[in-house]
Amino acid sequence: MEGRRRFGEVLVSQSPYPWQPWQPGQQQWRGMLASHADRERAVDVLRAGFGEGRMEREEFEERVARAYAARTVGELAVLVADLPQGPVPPSLPAPYAAGAYQPLPRPRTNQKAVGAAVCGLLCVPTLGLTGIPAVVLGHAARSEIRRTGELGEGLALTGCVLGWLATAGWALVVVLLAVVSVAVG
Incomplete structure (x- = not known):
């Protein structure tokens, strides 16, 4: 583990949900109790990071266990602060749809x-x-x-x-x- 940061050493994000954009005026979120949906969203971000190879299995399992045990949103933010927003960064364009999913051209009028x-x-x-x-x-x-x-x-x-x-x-x-x-x- 030398040369790698542990997830506890990460700076806490400004957003109540690191997987959502931060809005001004959301400073009081650290002590807010986490809901089941908050925990699931954090685990989804962890799964995406693990699937992209951003962490080892042991670290992933430890973070998931801590996410399910987290009581506040601040604890969840620490777990996912060093991961991107999901499997596809939001700045990338949407992938090209195959021809089968493109709308068919409308027939012309005779x-x-x-x-x-x-x-x-x-x-x-x-x-x-x-x-x-x-x-x-x-x-x-x-x-x-x-x-x-x-x-x-x-x-x-x-x-x-x-x-x-x-x-x-x-x-x-x-x-x-x-x-x-x-x-x-």
């Missing part, structure tokens, strides 16, 4: 479906002239969406329905004009 919906909505101001492009784009978009898994099924369906309604309206107008022209003579 552009033909957007075009179909726009053409379908423009059927009203254009008196149905954009009905056929809406139908063509809507059916092409629905086919691509099924194949690629993109978003936009509702847009494509809206374009198809509005396009077919406009086309049916024009077909009805043509039929009525034909009937009127035959009737008139």
Whole structure:
């Protein structure tokens, strides 16, 4: 044990819990009675220090025994004052998560479906002239969406329905004009 400091020779931290940041005005903690949770937190810090190889098994076991026997928070502070805050220092960035834990990219919206919906909505101001492009784009978009898994099924369906309604309206107008022209003579 020559050349090594014993844990009883360590300076006491300013914080009531050395594993938590010190806040000004926390000077009266030394005599405060330790709770079971305080003892467990101190033992957790000791376990992390032992796991990192910062102390030998005999010293670890002695510190754990003293932590469970401690009556005050000050006694616990002496036991963990020379150890870091845990297995990962707080200043280090979080470790990179593997690709399986990264959120999946959201599928993009099919552009033909957007075009179909726009053409379908423009059927009203254009008196149905954009009905056929809406139908063509809507059916092409629905086919691509099924194949690629993109978003936009509702847009494509809206374009198809509005396009077919406009086309049916024009077909009805043509039929009525034909009937009127035959009737008139």
